[in-house]
Amino acid sequence: MRQSKLFTKTTKNLSKDEKSVNSRLLIKAGFFDKLMAGAYSYLPLGFLVFKKIENIIREEMNGVSAQEILLPSMNPRKLWETTNRWRYKEIFKLKNRKGQDFALGWTHEEVVTPLVKKHVHSYKDLPVAVYQIQNKFRDELRTKSGLLRGVEFMMKDLYSFHKDEKDLNKYYEKVKKAYFRIFKRCGIEKETFLTLASGGTFSKYSHEFQTLTFYGEDLIYVCPKCKIAINKEIIEKQKYRCPECNSKKLEIKKTVEVGNIFKLKDRFSQAFDFNFRDKDGKEKKVLMGCYGIGLGRLLGTVVEVCHDDKGIIWPKEISPFPIHLIALGETKKVKEKAEKIYKDLQKAKIEALYDDREDKSIGAKFTDSDLIGIPVRIVVSEKTLKNNSFEVKKRNEKKIKLMKLTSLEKYVKKYIK
Amino acid sequence: MRQSKLFTKTTKNLSKDEKSVNSRLLIKAGFFDKLMAGAYSYLPLGFLVFKKIENIIREEMNGVSAQEILLPSMNPRKLWETTNRWRYKEIFKLKNRKGQDFALGWTHEEVVTPLVKKHVHSYKDLPVAVYQIQNKFRDELRTKSGLLRGVEFMMKDLYSFHKDEKDLNKYYEKVKKAYFRIFKRCGIEKETFLTLASGGTFSKYSHEFQTLTFYGEDLIYVCPKCKIAINKEIIEKQKYRCPECNSKKLEIKKTVEVGNIFKLKDRFSQAFDFNFRDKDGKEKKVLMGCYGIGLGRLLGTVVEVCHDDKGIIWPKEISPFPIHLIALGETKKVKEKAEKIYKDLQKAKIEALYDDREDKSIGAKFTDSDLIGIPVRIVVSEKTLKNNSFEVKKRNEKKIKLMKLTSLEKYVKKYIK
Numbered sequence: 001m002r003q004s005k006l007f008t009k010t011t012k013n014l015s016k017d018e019k020s021v022n023s024r025l026l027i028k029a030g031f032f033d034k035l036m037a038g039a040y041s042y043l044p045l046g047f048l049v050f051k052k053i054e055n056i057i058r059e060e061m062n063g064v065s066a067q068e069i070l071l072p073s074m075n076p077r078k079l080w081e082t083t084n085r086w087r088y089k090e091i092f093k094l095k096n097r098k099g100q101d102f103a104l105g106w107t108h109e110e111v112v113t114p115l116v117k118k119h120v121h122s123y124k125d126l127p128v129a130v131y132q133i134q135n136k137f138r139d140e141l142r143t144k145s146g147l148l149r150g151v152e153f154m155m156k157d158l159y160s161f162h163k164d165e166k167d168l169n170k171y172y173e174k175v176k177k178a179y180f181r182i183f184k185r186c187g188i189e190k191e192t193f194l195t196l197a198s199g200g201t202f203s204k205y206s207h208e209f210q211t212l213t214f215y216g217e218d219l220i221y222v223c224p225k226c227k228i229a230i231n232k233e234i235i236e237k238q239k240y241r242c243p244e245c246n247s248k249k250l251e252i253k254k255t256v257e258v259g260n261i262f263k264l265k266d267r268f269s270q271a272f273d274f275n276f277r278d279k280d281g282k283e284k285k286v287l288m289g290c291y292g293i294g295l296g297r298l299l300g301t302v303v304e305v306c307h308d309d310k311g312i313i314w315p316k317e318i319s320p321f322p323i324h325l326i327a328l329g330e331t332k333k334v335k336e337k338a339e340k341i342y343k344d345l346q347k348a349k350i351e352a353l354y355d356d357r358e359d360k361s362i363g364a365k366f367t368d369s370d371l372i373g374i375p376v377r378i379v380v381s382e383k384t385l386k387n388n389s390f391e392v393k394k395r396n397e398k399k400i401k402l403m404k405l406t407s408l409e410k411y412v413k414k415y416i417k
Numbered sequence: 418m419r420q421s422k423l424f425t426k427t428t429k430n431l432s433k434d435e436k437s438v439n440s441r442l443l444i445k446a447g448f449f450d451k452l453m454a455g456a457y458s459y460l461p462l463g464f465l466v467f468k469k470i471e472n473i474i475r476e477e478m479n480g481v482s483a484q485e486i487l488l489p490s491m492n493p494r495k496l497w498e499t500t501n502r503w504r505y506k507e508i509f510k511l512k513n514r515k516g517q518d519f520a521l522g523w524t525h526e527e528v529v530t531p532l533v534k535k536h537v538h539s540y541k542d543l544p545v546a547v548y549q550i551q552n553k554f555r556d557e558l559r560t561k562s563g564l565l566r567g568v569e570f571m572m573k574d575l576y577s578f579h580k581d582e583k584d585l586n587k588y589y590e591k592v593k594k595a596y597f598r599i600f601k602r603c604g605i606e607k608e609t610f611l612t613l614a615s616g617g618t619f620s621k622y623s624h625e626f627q628t629l630t631f632y633g634e635d636l637i638y639v640c641p642k643c644k645i646a647i648n649k650e651i652i653e654k655q656k657y658r659c660p661e662c663n664s665k666k667l668e669i670k671k672t673v674e675v676g677n678i679f680k681l682k683d684r685f686s687q688a689f690d691f692n693f694r695d696k697d698g699k700e701k702k703v704l705m706g707c708y709g710i711g712l713g714r715l716l717g718t719v720v721e722v723c724h725d726d727k728g729i730i731w732p733k734e735i736s737p738f739p740i741h742l743i744a745l746g747e748t749k750k751v752k753e754k755a756e757k758i759y760k761d762l763q764k765a766k767i768e769a770l771y772d773d774r775e776d777k778s779i780g781a782k783f784t785d786s787d788l789i790g791i792p793v794r795i796v797v798s799e800k801t802l803k804n805n806s807f808e809v810k811k812r813n814e815k816k817i818k819l820m821k822l823t824s825l826e827k828y829v830k831k832y833i834k
Contacts, residue, residue: 007484007545008536033532035489041532042487044547050487067424070459070467072452072569073490073552094511094521096556096568104511115450115458119425128424130461135490135552139513151513152489 001044001321002342003355006030008043010368021215022300023146025312029371031320038143038151040296045372048320050154053295054133056185056317057156060178064171066129066158071111073137077101079110083271092137092151104137109268109290112159117274120286123163126276127171131158133295145217147300148256154295162287163278168263175291179209179259186298187315188305192258193229195220196243202265205234209259213304216254223250256301264288312373313395322416323352324374328362328381338380341390341408350412352378370395376415378408418461418738419759420772423447425460427785438632439717440563442729446788448737455560455568457713462789465737467571470712471550473602473734474573477595481588483546483575488528490554494518496527500688509554509568521554526685526707529576534691537703540580543693544588548575550712562634564717565673571712579704580695585680592708596626596676603715604732605722609675610646612637613660619682622651626676630721633671640667673718681705729790730812739833740769741791745779745798755797758807758825767829769795787812793832795825 008030018024018034026032031046042050058068077093080086080103092104105111116128136155143149158175162168176194183192191212199206208231210220221235222228223242230243230250241248266285268274275283299318306313316322323345327338335356342354353374355365369377379391390408393400403411425447435441435451443449448463459467475485494510497503497520509521522528533545553572560566575592579585593611600609608629616623625648627637638652639645640659647660647667658665683702685691692700716735723730733739740762744755752773759771770791772782786794796808807825810817820828 005482007533007542007547030536033535035528035532036491036493039489039491041489041528044484044486047485047487065422067461068464069461070464072456072458074453074456074554074569076453089514092511092513094509096509097506097558111452111458115452116424118450125424130424137491141514152491 001351001353003353004357006044006353008045010371018146019144020146020148020300020304021307022148022303025303025307025371026147026300029312029373032147038140038149040147040150045320046299049299049314049318050295052318052320053186053299054156056182057133057293057295060182060185061131061156061158064129064174064178066131066160068132069112069130070132070134071105071108071115073105073135075103075105075108075111077103079103079114083110083268085110090138090140092139105134106136106138107290107292108132108157109159109264109288113268113272113274113288116159116161117272117286120161120274120276123276123278126163126286127161127167129158129160129171131156131291145300147296148217148304150296153297156293156295158291160289160291162289163276163284165265165287168265168287168289172261172263172289175261175289176207179261179291179293182293183209183211183258185317186302187318188258188302191305193220193222193253193255195229195231195255196234197231197260198233199263200267202267203263206260206262208257210255211258211301211305212253213256213301214254215304216256218255218257220253220255221250222253223247225249256297256304258298258301259291259293261291262289264290307373310367311371314373314375316375319374320372321351321353321374322376323350323412324355324369324372324377325352326355326365326369326377326379328365328379330358331382333385334380334382337385337405341378341380341405344409345412348409348413350416376412378412418768418770420770421774423461423770425462427788435563436561437563437565437717437721438724439565439720442720442724442788443564443717446729446790449564455557455566457564457567462737463716466716466731466735467712469735469737470603470716473599474550474710474712477599477602478548478573478575481546481591481595483548483577485549486529486547487549487551488522488525488532490522490552491519492522492525492528494520496520496531500527500685502527507555507557509556522551523553523555524707524709525549525574526576526681526705530685530689530691530705533576533578534689534703537578537691537693540693540695543578543580543703544584546575546577546588548573548708562717564713565634565721567713570714573710573712575708577706577708579706580693580701582682582704585682585704585706589678589680589706592678592706593624596678596708596710599710600626600628600675602734603719604735605675605719608722610637610639610670610672612646612648612672613651614648614677615650616680617684619684620680623677623679625674627672628675628718628722629670630673630718631671632721633673635672635674637670637672638667639670640664642666673714673721675715675718676708676710678708679706681707724790727784728788731790731792733792736791737789738768738770738791739793740767740829741772741786741789741794742769743772743782743786743794743796745782745796747775748799750802751797751799754802754822758795758797758822761826762829765826765830767833793829795829 033041133156195208195210196205197208220229226244269286377393389402450458550573612625612627613622614625638647643661686703691703794810806819
């Protein structure tokens, strides 16, 4: 994409209200715009990152045989009364002109359970796993964390349905692994801890995926001996001792919760009377699991983890573009060469952000490039062309390399792999 | 995809409330589920069709240099008061716990205009075109038309910003052409008429794209001489005469509106005081256009147009799968051969719906296949295998052809192109 055509611009002027690292950087760099507290607009660069994350999640969900669906955000009140959750203060409620009541979904057990019930009657129809990627709504009082906590946010929610606990447990472990693949591909695997959390009245534990960040809102407690992490709620119950070895030597760390997985067991199949006929001819309750990842929150967390004082440093697989091509200087020679490189990359199906802006100084182009944070920067200038070369610099390294123009496509292709 | 793994099933039991052709067929065939009046859940097959339509629209929007963004559905009241539209009865309104008021967007001029204003200051920054694909909300009283009219529905909304009328007009014509490409790729080009509609107080006309269907809710008036279509509102003003030739010999046709394009001119740049500095140094108001397509409505309209008494007949480019592979009979030989074909297709990156269900009769499999409506059906049975052959039948033809198994992949690849 030509940067001269990108309608957004980087900005230095930021509201003082904008306190979080993620939203400050993402707004400055032109990835997002703030509409109001807790609600952000995805601009072209932010939308590209979102699509990359969405694609990773979609691939990994399809990889655990989950089928993609899309449920309405507006839900009739009756469904939420059936599960006794209509009373929840976090749910946005509204009325239509006829006076009927609706909830705006912040999770979708109330819709997905009766839906799957219509199609599942026998043990032969199980297991079933369905997911969706969708905007959710939540009447959130704390909205100071940028993309980490909003009144409207993108979620992937997966629901699984099983004939017995063994099958539920097996699938739960499968999803756990898929989640770590997602966080690895998004570049935050090393910082992300599987963390014991409350399982409600149904399981001993559920699991949160907690990512270490300097300004994290959550606290986790890590036992260095057992290599397990425990969330605040559980550790308080445990009187600040490791549930495995009983040690009190725990490390406290600030984190952001990027995902959670939960065995719902028959909590919702009870409410909706969702039975199946088992092999032995008996009617039994279906068992369920649910598994969430907030996509906007994940994107924001990546920025909290991957940045420096100059700007964002995108992990390769979710960068809006793999390459930032910059033409420096206004001479005809530079312009022609940069255009040719850009077109050659397009032909080779390699998307690059191409800084072809004519009214920007060298300093402004480099400052913008560091702020936007594409992992590889390729510069063509009078100076490099004298040697038939281009300059290449990785966003997370200081070293600048001069390479022959003839090797450019090969270098880029190797890097992208 | 293996049909045995698809969690949805076809059904014959349909609520009598379900009156429209599109929703009756789409629910029977397992593409959609009705959550409540005016709100449908996309099931795996329906979601696949949706994604194909979305992809076509995305390609055509990118083709007219529009940049994709995503705006929050929840909008603060103040924006809608600025344009004097907060009073509209069709807008769903809600409050948060702090008592603040919000609208659920049914269109997004109120959000996109101040957003683009932040980035556009000079004639050099224009034109700009941005679009999004998103669920919209509308407090709709008539909800009997299935996917054609809902309280929650998927929309593509494009907004363009220009320095003068000439540039707006040029872009408007470009989008008109892109819309016809979209309707062509979705298989309803022949039935779709560009129709003169009211331009509000700003333009003489806007344009609707109206598709002929047997049960259409709208009426259009076609002048066979001038080959133009006029909507009801305009033709009443014209006293039922063609605005070109003044003839009263007009054909009346039932239609569904699948898209509309509108020159907003300075309606919203006035409201938000959105100026730019022109080449002559003067401050001028930005001119806008807006362009909508309802994706769910388009999907429903395709079904209204493309079906017979047995089920849906998907146009090639938006079918959930290009091929329906059916294994008939339980013998080992049939099973092995069908499995091999399915895997060979997968290797060749050709997605097929593979009816590998073992508990279904030949009749049930054919009935389901006709109902689901994939354009090409490939059958492997004891009988065909005796001749090392497969049977191929197109959904919209009666003829059944027997072809050699060795030519299967070649046949499919040629068909897909």
